[in-house]
Amino acid sequence: MKTYKILKARYHNFFRQVNLLNKRAKKLGCESITVNVIREYQEPHKRTNLAGKEVVVEYLSYVEISLTGQSPKLNGWEVLAILSHTKQGNLLRVVPGKSLPTEYRTREAMCDHCNTKRYRTDTYVLQNEKGETVQVGSKCLRDFLGHASVEALAKYAELLLSAESKTGECSDEGTLSHSERSFNLLGYLPFVSLAIEQYGWLPRSAARANGGSPTADVAFGLMMERKETPSLNDIEKSYSAIEWTREALKKDNLSDYEFNLKQIVDSEIVDYRGFGFAASIISYYNKAMQTKVEASVTPSEHFGTEGKREVFTLKLLKTIDIEGSYGLTTLHKFEDEKGNKAIWFSSNGSDMEIGQTYKVKATVKKHDVYKEVKQTNLSRCVVVQ
Numbered sequence: 001m002k003t004y005k006i007l008k009a010r011y012h013n014f015f016r017q018v019n020l021l022n023k024r025a026k027k028l029g030c031e032s033i034t035v036n037v038i039r040e041y042q043e044p045h046k047r048t049n050l051a052g053k054e055v056v057v058e059y060l061s062y063v064e065i066s067l068t069g070q071s072p073k074l075n076g077w078e079v080l081a082i083l084s085h086t087k088q089g090n091l092l093r094v095v096p097g098k099s100l101p102t103e104y105r106t107r108e109a110m111c112d113h114c115n116t117k118r119y120r121t122d123t124y125v126l127q128n129e130k131g132e133t134v135q136v137g138s139k140c141l142r143d144f145l146g147h148a149s150v151e152a153l154a155k156y157a158e159l160l161l162s163a164e165s166k167t168g169e170c171s172d173e174g175t176l177s178h179s180e181r182s183f184n185l186l187g188y189l190p191f192v193s194l195a196i197e198q199y200g201w202l203p204r205s206a207a208r209a210n211g212g213s214p215t216a217d218v219a220f221g222l223m224m225e226r227k228e229t230p231s232l233n234d235i236e237k238s239y240s241a242i243e244w245t246r247e248a249l250k251k252d253n254l255s256d257y258e259f260n261l262k263q264i265v266d267s268e269i270v271d272y273r274g275f276g277f278a279a280s281i282i283s284y285y286n287k288a289m290q291t292k293v294e295a296s297v298t299p300s301e302h303f304g305t306e307g308k309r310e311v312f313t314l315k316l317l318k319t320i321d322i323e324g325s326y327g328l329t330t331l332h333k334f335e336d337e338k339g340n341k342a343i344w345f346s347s348n349g350s351d352m353e354i355g356q357t358y359k360v361k362a363t364v365k366k367h368d369v370y371k372e373v374k375q376t377n378l379s380r381c382v383v384v385q
């Protein structure tokens, strides 16, 4: 049995079209055309990247179907195919579910009924219950079948062929809108990397608040236009970023954001709604690698003893005001003369100036690690000198 593939996103549309054809079939007094679903499947679309590797850039979901119709019979004959005779040769329009003997592929515009060869655009190949076939010109159909109502016979064949041609229309991926497609993460992320290098990182939330095109959309545009190709570095970074994210998410108590991200990196498939999350993978990876580079230049070690109050010599690197549920707090970031990092959250601010070095009396609250860098968390800092 001949089968056809239809984009899953177009299946409803296809079904609706067949229903319209079936209204016409009913008027002809014929049975409905039935759509039989055989299976659903995903097909990877591949492209060769700069490294010469074939990568899946997109997955398309399809439904495989077959079409069956109960063709009407007149005196035991039914339509097998309609042959359109063109200068380029015969165009075979075989009724779905039927098979045409190969000799008809090259047969001229003969009519076996009147036994003449004429200039005809279309001839019908008919088959009887014994499996015998005959080629008849459209004008001779009525004569050959000895019946007044040949209309249903020919028209039902047209309806079946029309249903078949709809399968072609409904399998054209070019008709899919962005929101109906799903893409391979490894196909998309290199364009995110490229977009960040060229235009900087702009999360969707910031774009919404302050205007501008979010990186996720810029990257998608680049991917669809295909004018620019990501570099090897972009591709390698995407591989590493996915691995890094996968490792980082191997933990309990995922936030909603992390949960969404996990689904994307686990399936390696991303659709329109997930682009923002997916794009952030590269941004986070970039930041983490940046921190790692900084950390390797001046490896930070813990200092002091947890729970003990001591005096340390610290340089204030920067302050960040944080609006929290307990009001405004100021995060102070310090480092000592060896480059060891420390932080202090102050609810009252401080008189310390950025870039200045102070002798500070403080309690070591915790020896912590932040983004793979050791830092000493301080409390109750008082400048003693």
Ligand SMILES: [Zn+2]
Binding pocket: 111, 112, 113, 114, 115, 116, 136, 137, 139, 140
């Ligand atoms: Zn004839």
